[in-house]
Amino acid sequence: MTGEPVEQGARRTAPSLAAILRIPRPDLRGLAGAVAFLAVLEVLVGGFLLPAIRQPYEGRSIVIWTSVAASFFRNLAAILGVVVSALYVSSFARETEFGRPSRRLTIAILGVLAIPIQALALLVRVTPEMVFLSFTATYFLSLLTVLTAIQWAGPIGPRVGAALLLAPATASFVATVISRLTEGAASLPIALLVLRTLDLGGEALVLAVALLSPILLIRPAARALSRPPGLVAALLALLPSTAYVFVQLFGGDRVAELTSASMGLELAFFKPLYLAALFALSLTVIINLLPASRAEERGIPEIGIGLVLVAAAGQDANTPFKLVLCLLGFQLVSGGVLLLRES
Numbered sequence: 001m002t003g004e005p006v007e008q009g010a011r012r013t014a015p016s017l018a019a020i021l022r023i024p025r026p027d028l029r030g031l032a033g034a035v036a037f038l039a040v041l042e043v044l045v046g047g048f049l050l051p052a053i054r055q056p057y058e059g060r061s062i063v064i065w066t067s068v069a070a071s072f073f074r075n076l077a078a079i080l081g082v083v084v085s086a087l088y089v090s091s092f093a094r095e096t097e098f099g100r101p102s103r104r105l106t107i108a109i110l111g112v113l114a115i116p117i118q119a120l121a122l123l124v125r126v127t128p129e130m131v132f133l134s135f136t137a138t139y140f141l142s143l144l145t146v147l148t149a150i151q152w153a154g155p156i157g158p159r160v161g162a163a164l165l166l167a168p169a170t171a172s173f174v175a176t177v178i179s180r181l182t183e184g185a186a187s188l189p190i191a192l193l194v195l196r197t198l199d200l201g202g203e204a205l206v207l208a209v210a211l212l213s214p215i216l217l218i219r220p221a222a223r224a225l226s227r228p229p230g231l232v233a234a235l236l237a238l239l240p241s242t243a244y245v246f247v248q249l250f251g252g253d254r255v256a257e258l259t260s261a262s263m264g265l266e267l268a269f270f271k272p273l274y275l276a277a278l279f280a281l282s283l284t285v286i287i288n289l290l291p292a293s294r295a296e297e298r299g300i301p302e303i304g305i306g307l308v309l310v311a312a313a314g315q316d317a318n319t320p321f322k323l324v325l326c327l328l329g330f331q332l333v334s335g336g337v338l339l340l341r342e343s
Contacts, residue, residue: 213280
């Protein structure tokens with residue numbers, strides 16, 4: 001995965017993200033931010049609101065218009081996400097400083113296997129075999145992109161954080177592969193045990209990564225939290241956790257069911273851990289997006305946007321739309337790691 005060793009005096013410098021992308025960074029960041037915003041709306045409207053009102057208001061106009069809104073958010077996010085992901089893949093594969101020719105060729109091949117199927121799914125219904133091919137290519141493309149970005153010298157926290165972000169995706173990928181390999185024999189006790197272990201292990205990894213994100217992906221986290229930008233971010237980060245508490249008070253078990261269906265999280269562990277993880281992740285995203293934080297080089301907006309996309313994809317990113325979000329999220333986090341190396 002890493003480049004050939006060179007002498008200390010002749011060590012290559014890390015590739016510049018601006019040179020790699022060959023597109024104005026604010027424009028690309030704006031498109032990615034739009035995808036993240038639309039993805040969050042799709043999760044809230046299509047993942048929570050629509051299923052909650054479908055049964056009591058079946059056939060009424062509110063259900064129809066909510067469904068139309070969710071489809072609009074999903075389709076627009078998918079279209080923009082495919083475009084931005086393709087730009088990243090083509091740029092990484094084209095730039096000689098991003099790695100040896102064999103690595104860049106692998107990135108290009110994986111991109112060709114992953115992205116066209118995601119784009120085709122916007123027009124027609126694709127087969128499960130095509131979705132699995134795109135799923136496999138997306139995972140290995142994300143893996144290779146992150147590992148390539150973190151090989152360069154730079155702040156250790158974001159590099160470790162980007163690597164750990166792959167852990168839940170790896171558990172989900174292994175579970176999906178085993179499920180397909182044992183198709184027809186999935187009811188065997190050993191198969192059920194392995195799949196259940198991977199499911200719970202993946203969810204535990206999600207909690208661990210979210211809880212560690214302020215330490216690893218905010219630079220420097222402790223100092224930022226002691227200043228006004230950190231205080232503002234902490235107050236803003238309380239909003240999602242508080243909102244989820246109120247929704248759960250009124251929705252009860254239905255909220256847990258919708259969370260499992262839309263995010264792939266069963267809420268199988270100690271419930272306050274999920275609130276703490278939501279707060280920690282929200283804090284990391286906001287700190288990285290705050291203009292004051294960027295001005296003082298405490299955060300990189302690409303990392304914040306990437307985290308939103310990976311979170312919106314959920315732990316069960318096995319549909320074309322979620323694969324678009326997952327791939328773009330890891331590409332943005334990798335780009336953020338490179339930007340921290342440059343700053």
